[in-house]
Amino acid sequence: MALSLVPCGQFKTTYASDTTLFATPLSRNLVIAGVILLALVPLKIGGLAPVSDYVIALLIQIGYLGIAALGLNILVGFTGQISLGHSAFFGFGAFASAWLGNTFGIPVFFTIPLAGILTTAVGMIVGIPAARIKGLYLAIATLASQFILQDFFARAVWFTGGSSGSIAEPFSLFGLTLAGDRQYFYVVLAYVVIMYLFASNMLRTRDGRALVAVRDHYLSAEVIGINLTKYRILSFGISSFYAGVGGALFAHYLQYVSIEGFDILLSIQFLAMIIIGGLGSVMGSLLGTIFMVLLPEVMEALIGALQSTSWGNVPAVTDGLAYLKEAAIGLAIVLFLIFEPDGLAHRWRLIKVYWKLYPFSF
Amino acid sequence: MPDVVPLLKVVDVSLSFRGVRALSNVSFGVGTGELVSIIGPNGAGKTSMLNCISGRYTPSEGAIVLQGRDITRLKPNARAALGIGRTFQNLALFNHMSVLDNVMVGRHHLLKNSFLSGALYWLGGAQKEELKHRREVEEIIDFLEITHIRKAPAGTLPYGLRKRVELARAVAIKPSVLLLDEPMAGMNLEEKEDMARYIIDLNEEWGMTVIMIEHDMGVVMDISHRVMVLDFGSKIAEGTPDDVMANAAVKRAYLGEDEEAPAVASTDGEIAVGDAGNVVSWQ
Numbered sequence: 001m002a003l004s005l006v007p008c009g010q011f012k013t014t015y016a017s018d019t020t021l022f023a024t025p026l027s028r029n030l031v032i033a034g035v036i037l038l039a040l041v042p043l044k045i046g047g048l049a050p051v052s053d054y055v056i057a058l059l060i061q062i063g064y065l066g067i068a069a070l071g072l073n074i075l076v077g078f079t080g081q082i083s084l085g086h087s088a089f090f091g092f093g094a095f096a097s098a099w100l101g102n103t104f105g106i107p108v109f110f111t112i113p114l115a116g117i118l119t120t121a122v123g124m125i126v127g128i129p130a131a132r133i134k135g136l137y138l139a140i141a142t143l144a145s146q147f148i149l150q151d152f153f154a155r156a157v158w159f160t161g162g163s164s165g166s167i168a169e170p171f172s173l174f175g176l177t178l179a180g181d182r183q184y185f186y187v188v189l190a191y192v193v194i195m196y197l198f199a200s201n202m203l204r205t206r207d208g209r210a211l212v213a214v215r216d217h218y219l220s221a222e223v224i225g226i227n228l229t230k231y232r233i234l235s236f237g238i239s240s241f242y243a244g245v246g247g248a249l250f251a252h253y254l255q256y257v258s259i260e261g262f263d264i265l266l267s268i269q270f271l272a273m274i275i276i277g278g279l280g281s282v283m284g285s286l287l288g289t290i291f292m293v294l295l296p297e298v299m300e301a302l303i304g305a306l307q308s309t310s311w312g313n314v315p316a317v318t319d320g321l322a323y324l325k326e327a328a329i330g331l332a333i334v335l336f337l338i339f340e341p342d343g344l345a346h347r348w349r350l351i352k353v354y355w356k357l358y359p360f361s362f
Numbered sequence: 363m364p365d366v367v368p369l370l371k372v373v374d375v376s377l378s379f380r381g382v383r384a385l386s387n388v389s390f391g392v393g394t395g396e397l398v399s400i401i402g403p404n405g406a407g408k409t410s411m412l413n414c415i416s417g418r419y420t421p422s423e424g425a426i427v428l429q430g431r432d433i434t435r436l437k438p439n440a441r442a443a444l445g446i447g448r449t450f451q452n453l454a455l456f457n458h459m460s461v462l463d464n465v466m467v468g469r470h471h472l473l474k475n476s477f478l479s480g481a482l483y484w485l486g487g488a489q490k491e492e493l494k495h496r497r498e499v500e501e502i503i504d505f506l507e508i509t510h511i512r513k514a515p516a517g518t519l520p521y522g523l524r525k526r527v528e529l530a531r532a533v534a535i536k537p538s539v540l541l542l543d544e545p546m547a548g549m550n551l552e553e554k555e556d557m558a559r560y561i562i563d564l565n566e567e568w569g570m571t572v573i574m575i576e577h578d579m580g581v582v583m584d585i586s587h588r589v590m591v592l593d594f595g596s597k598i599a600e601g602t603p604d605d606v607m608a609n610a611a612v613k614r615a616y617l618g619e620d621e622e623a624p625a626v627a628s629t630d631g632e633i634a635v636g637d638a639g640n641v642v643s644w645q
Contacts, residue, residue: 204483205473206470206492207480209463212456213459217454219454223416223438224468225440234477
């Protein structure tokens with residue numbers, strides 16, 4: 001039987017209290033406290049910054065990648081389809097937001113959601129084959145879309161600026177311009193909270209259940225009244241919307257979008273994030289993103305520590321360190337897949353069960 | 363037998379798969395409030411018949427008419443809204459969803475909220491609608507006695523309970539015709555008794571018309587109002603359970619005949635022993 005995660009003494013007396021986002025008031029309050037804590041992170045106290053610019057940059061990176069990863073998780077984890085072209089949508093969102101701002105003079109506040117909507121349209125067109133094909137065949141079809149979009153970025157100079165890239169305006173709202181990472185951080189934080197909230201809500205209502213039903217047993221889903229074609233394409237649309245918004249946030253963070261970087265490697269990294277985080281888990285998307293962003297940093301620190309020891313003078317070691325770092329990241333992912341196939345979200349659940357039962361671990 | 367008002371009519375339906383004729387010219391009608399069983403040997407076309415009604419297959423010839431409307435070429439997902447619910451012979455639950463969510467999926471065509479209003483949950487009335495349907499779904503869960511497992515993932519449940527969850531999901535569609543494909547396959551005696559009771563209650567108290575495929579003749583003959591027999595894709599008999607039991611063609615094709623002494627039903631799993639004391643082999 002299912003592991004119950006509801007602690008003793010939690011009696012739900014209404015259906016409303018039984019369908020809350022968080023199982024207990026404690027978990028809800030902890031998440032709210034976490035968000036408030038994050039909101040304090042960029043603050044400077046008397047000219048001193050307790051949190052370095054570098055950490056802020058990492059948090060922003062986790063934010064915009066986390067939004068895009070959540071989109072991919074809705075497509076892959078919840079609807080059971082596969083996409084190898086997610087980074088192209090991410091890139092499309094970035095260019096679309098910059099283009100809307102530069103061409104039509106729309107304030108960045110509006111271009112970010114608009115870029116999401118444009119990317120949705122593109123994603124739904126790419127998703128049309130999904131109504132017909134599944135599995136590996138769909139993977140190849142989305143791979144084609146990845147290359148088509150990448151080629152489009154290189155050729156559509158009017159849209160992307162071609163090989164010279166395009167400039168994205170800094171985030172502004174009614175004449176108020178947010179300058180610097182410390183202020184932009186709040187934009188990303190707000191988007192992360194809203195987008196994760198929307199996804200969680202969507203997934204516990206009619207259409208969210210329909211997506212999971214399509215994944216788990218599409219034949220019976222159809223007999224129960226779910227239009228398979230509609231939900232398969234809708235899933236691509238929602239997924240692209242998240243990718244587009246993530247990409248737009250990325251564009252206005254760097255304030256410059258280059259046509260490089262939105263390649264298949266990034267698509268694979270998005271897949272790695274959701275597999276490591278946990279397929280079919282909203283929170284897993286964020287955990288996986290944190291893992292994938294921090295892993296190279298941790299490896300860097302380990303290499304630095306290694307270099308400071310006597311091993312740092314051995315030529316064979318120093319020459320190989322750069323490769324060692326890349327190989328170690330790959331190894332970590334492989335080990336993860338072997339020992340934690342259900343992802344970090346599953347491990348997190350096990351930890352919660354452990355502490356709920358502590359010290360009687362049965 | 364309740365008043366026969368034609369609810370579902372199957373007119374001269376044939377189904378072929380490249381030369382294999384799964385159904386040939388089958389016609390029958392089901393009245394409102396009836397409990398009809400379809401029986402027959404393996405491969406007789408029973409499940410194909412249900413698949414034609416639920417839309418998984420499109421008949422090569424003939425028509426299927428529900429409440430006066432021709433639904434022969436309607437897509438399967440459009441049929442739920444017209445009131446056709448079904449369960450499957452092999453379990454077809456959404457294994458990673460909770461039992462509650464599985465049953466809530468059955469409400470799909472009755473719910474109005476979309477991904478947009480769902481995402482806003484508290485603002486667009488989605489919460490109110492979800493809770494209203496939750497209340498109704500809980501009544502089904504209560505009726506089928508699966509309250510204790512409502513939060514468990516469906517894939518972790520034992521077989522008998524999964525069958526019951528599948529029935530709950532089909533009932534949640536609020537069907538006027540409920541198609542049950544071997545609802546008691548693989549169950550023990552107690553589970554079969556429970557399931558038979560649920561089906562009778564759904565038919566008599568919830569007013570659902572039931573079309574059922576089942577191999578347990580004891581159950582079929584006890585609870586059905588009418589029985590239809592298929593063999594090699596053709597209808598060979600139709601009538602009350604007693605008529606069908608007495609039908610020579612049915613005996614030949616499916617039920618078998620008592621040649622010598624009647625076998626004594628075994629109650630405790632022993633091999634049944636005929637009157638003369640000689641061992642009757644299990645078929």
